[in-house]
Amino acid sequence: MKLELFLEETYPHPIEKVWKALTDPAALAVWLLMGNDFEPRVGRRFAFRATPRPDFRGHIDCEVLVLEPPTRMVWSWQSSDEGLPTQVEFRLTAVDGGTRLALSHTGDAPPETIARVSSGWRLRMQILGEYINLH
């Protein structure tokens, strides 16, 4: 099971530039999602808007939860009416020749729950996957 998703990417650009691309609504509209009213301040509620589809209500409601320039930003992220609210976290680290971005997208459970839930779950998924294939 994965209530948690972790991705990492290193960009050959200085950390300030990457931070700006994460916190400028015009930049977000280019690389992330169109139509947002993001503002870089804690407590800011904003939304990304798109065309509704059968499996997507057409907007993602977000809130800035943490803002620590230029290294960390956390958003709440709710993309459906019935789904669980989730959290998206961006972490930036200056590395040789650029900036490493660590992105996590996790279910809205306390961290200890997520840790407990995720430990060993990959193996269980495999076991269950084999089980499903057999039935």
Next chain:
Amino acid sequence: MLKAATPDVFHAIADPNRRRLLDLLAEGESPAQQLAGRFTISFAAVSQHLKVLREAGLVASRPAGRRRVYRLTAAPLRTVDQWTSRYQRFWQDRLQRLGNYLDETK
């Protein structure tokens, strides 16, 4: 775009006792009493956990005499995996776009 799995499934697998029940049932079907024997919590508590799993569609039961035999019906867990893999594709694509954006911006 991204539709999350039903909260029921997430809720159901968030509890360690219920995950253990799923693990036990992955070994094969089993009467509730026998499952309860593997836990230190009460039979009533195990029954309650089985009820939550059943409502989430993760286990099914059939009567066998006076007992109920439970089995794993793990297909809903695929929704959880789907949820993640959809977000994974989404974010991988977006991080690449961010790279392109950075390359093209002063």
